[in-house]
Amino acid sequence: MLTSHRRKHILDTLRKTGAIIAKDLSAELNISEDTIRRDLRELAAEGLLQRVHGGAMPSSPAMGNFAARLNVATDEKKIIGRAAAAMIRRGQVVILDGGTTAVQIARHLPSELRATVVTHSPTIAVELVEHPTVEVILIGGKLFKHSVVAVGAPAIENISKIRADTYFMGVTGIQAEAGLTTGDFEEAHVKRALSASAAETIVLASSEKLNAVSPYVIAPLSAVTGMIVSDQVKSKTLAPFSRLGITITRAQRK
Amino acid sequence: MLTSHRRKHILDTLRKTGAIIAKDLSAELNISEDTIRRDLRELAAEGLLQRVHGGAMPSSPAMGNFAARLNVATDEKKIIGRAAAAMIRRGQVVILDGGTTAVQIARHLPSELRATVVTHSPTIAVELVEHPTVEVILIGGKLFKHSVVAVGAPAIENISKIRADTYFMGVTGIQAEAGLTTGDFEEAHVKRALSASAAETIVLASSEKLNAVSPYVIAPLSAVTGMIVSDQVKSKTLAPFSRLGITITRAQRK
DNA sequence: CTCATTCGTGCACAAACATGCAAATTCGTG
DNA sequence: CACGAATTTGCATGTTTGTGCACGAATGAG
Numbered sequence: 001m002l003t004s005h006r007r008k009h010i011l012d013t014l015r016k017t018g019a020i021i022a023k024d025l026s027a028e029l030n031i032s033e034d035t036i037r038r039d040l041r042e043l044a045a046e047g048l049l050q051r052v053h054g055g056a057m058p059s060s061p062a063m064g065n066f067a068a069r070l071n072v073a074t075d076e077k078k079i080i081g082r083a084a085a086a087m088i089r090r091g092q093v094v095i096l097d098g099g100t101t102a103v104q105i106a107r108h109l110p111s112e113l114r115a116t117v118v119t120h121s122p123t124i125a126v127e128l129v130e131h132p133t134v135e136v137i138l139i140g141g142k143l144f145k146h147s148v149v150a151v152g153a154p155a156i157e158n159i160s161k162i163r164a165d166t167y168f169m170g171v172t173g174i175q176a177e178a179g180l181t182t183g184d185f186e187e188a189h190v191k192r193a194l195s196a197s198a199a200e201t202i203v204l205a206s207s208e209k210l211n212a213v214s215p216y217v218i219a220p221l222s223a224v225t226g227m228i229v230s231d232q233v234k235s236k237t238l239a240p241f242s243r244l245g246i247t248i249t250r251a252q253r254k
Numbered sequence: 255m256l257t258s259h260r261r262k263h264i265l266d267t268l269r270k271t272g273a274i275i276a277k278d279l280s281a282e283l284n285i286s287e288d289t290i291r292r293d294l295r296e297l298a299a300e301g302l303l304q305r306v307h308g309g310a311m312p313s314s315p316a317m318g319n320f321a322a323r324l325n326v327a328t329d330e331k332k333i334i335g336r337a338a339a340a341m342i343r344r345g346q347v348v349i350l351d352g353g354t355t356a357v358q359i360a361r362h363l364p365s366e367l368r369a370t371v372v373t374h375s376p377t378i379a380v381e382l383v384e385h386p387t388v389e390v391i392l393i394g395g396k397l398f399k400h401s402v403v404a405v406g407a408p409a410i411e412n413i414s415k416i417r418a419d420t421y422f423m424g425v426t427g428i429q430a431e432a433g434l435t436t437g438d439f440e441e442a443h444v445k446r447a448l449s450a451s452a453a454e455t456i457v458l459a460s461s462e463k464l465n466a467v468s469p470y471v472i473a474p475l476s477a478v479t480g481m482i483v484s485d486q487v488k489s490k491t492l493a494p495f496s497r498l499g500i501t502i503t504r505a506q507r508k
Numbered sequence: 509c510t511c512a513t514t515c516g517t518g519c520a521c522a523a524a525c526a527t528g529c530a531a532a533t534t535c536g537t538g
Numbered sequence: 539c540a541c542g543a544a545t546t547t548g549c550a551t552g553t554t555t556g557t558g559c560a561c562g563a564a565t566g567a568g
Contacts, residue, residue, distance in 0.1 A: 002273055003556070004306040022514080032558055037515070053514065053565060122376030122392060129399050138376060138404045140394030140412055145383050150392045154412060158394055161408075257546070276524080286548055291525070307524065307555065 083251035
């Protein structure tokens with residue numbers, strides 16, 4: 001095992017899981033804890049992670065405290081992200097939304113996958129810089145700081161010039177009558193435009209979003225072609241959606 | 255076995271497996287480790303791979319080391335960043351380039367400053383999410399991973415719709431005859447467009463850039479209205495520039 | 509407070525390294 | 539083919555780097 005391999009593995013694990021424990025790494029890589037600690041110390045010195053007692057956390061210099069939110073991504077979001085990433089085929093053009101679940105998709109893209117990712121989230125763009133083969137198209141506009149995505153007329157105009165295969169949409173609420181809803185007016189507009197630019201719209205529905213309603217309507221459920229939910233969700237809850245012809249993917253815990 | 259054959263085999267293996275261990279190659283090719291090491295040393299000198307202890311890895315310019323670059327910003331870049339940030343007045347619209355120096359500007363913006371920042375760098379955008387009062391306009395386009403900035407026709411079109419007060423430009427080289435130069439063709443185009451959209455163009459010239467020349471010309475020095483350099487630079491070095499009517503700000507170490 | 513982990517440092521040993529040199533190989537030229 | 543020059547290779551040398559262990563200090567949980 002090459003030293004630099006080990007370091008890379010540490011950083012990859014950190015990006016995917018959001019935290020690492022020295023003892024676990026030691027067991028997983030068959031190497032002494034001292035060496036792991038040394039690695040963590042030096043990676044921290046390069047600013048690539050932040051040390052904590054017992055292990056390390058991401059420092060993500062480009063992500064500030066938004067990083068904090070990213071790393072408390074629930075297991076559910078990671079599972080959904082992994083399932084979504086697995087749906088992407090070679091050569092496709094996919095749209096990734098802002099939001100923590102979409103970040104999980106980006107982190108789980110297979111490293112050999114040749115595809116194009118369109119996104120209005122600078123966070124996703126920065127995340128994908130490290131991916132060796134994925135091409136990234138960044139949608140510009142006025143930055144809506146709360147969600148860290150570009151919005152506004154310029155964003156929508158640029159989106160209209162794109163034809164994508166699949167849009168993975170994050171929402172605040174998905175419910176039978178109200179349809180897809182979110183917490184910001186501008187963001188709703190952008191999501192609608194993104195959906196219109198994609199052949200398929202797949203909603204990333206972590207369980208707290210199901211049957212929740214937010215103030216601003218993005219689109220009715222007819223705009224949705226698929227949903228990804230975790231396998232814990234009861235099929236009874238999903239019945240209204242599958243009745244509308246929406247393909248439901250139940251993401252399996254590994 | 256011919257030398258060039260062996261080297262080709264090394265590079266092929268590297269591309270295929272993503273890493274190379276000197277000892278393995280030695281066994282596989284029935285050749286001493288010394289010779290392998292010599293090969294690796296020379297291939298590294300040609301930039302075809304990156305040496306690590308025990309073997310080699312792909313040179314992959316886009317990989318990970320951008321995050322590292324951000325945090326090893328020299329003192330010089332920090333004081334240039336601080337000086338640039340201090341020049342921005344309330345209500346102004348400023349353009350921030352990609353690059354490590356521009357990140358320093360973003361980090362030194364006074365927290366009460368109400369201004370608009372235009373940028374084609376997702377890194378800068380994410381950085382400024384934490385700023386309470388600055389508005390951010392993100393320029394989209396195809397992501398150029400090496401510099402982590404948006405480039406291409408869509409980027410330039412969007413830039414043309416903006417009228418900014420000041421553009422803080424990062425360069426790879428600034429020199430009297432060649433003018434402003436950088437290492438990527440697309441990036442040069444974008445920088446030229448940004449300069450055209452701003453009333454003033456101020457070049458961030460850390461000392462290693464002064465009198466350096468890179469392959470792609472951004473613009474002649476006539477496009478420049480000001481430069482920021484660190485106070486260590488000799489005024490003799492700057493004479494050719496001030497003679498052209500360029501205002502030179504010498505950033506003071508605190 | 510007490511106590512079990514976790515950390516950091518000094519140290520010893522092994523692996524990987526650069527360098528100089530001589531033998532072996534390849535190449536060019538007549 | 540012959541022969542000298544240039545290159546390539548392997549080995550010996552001393553140096554640097556990575557690893558694990560020991561021990562005392564620091565940290566966090568109960």
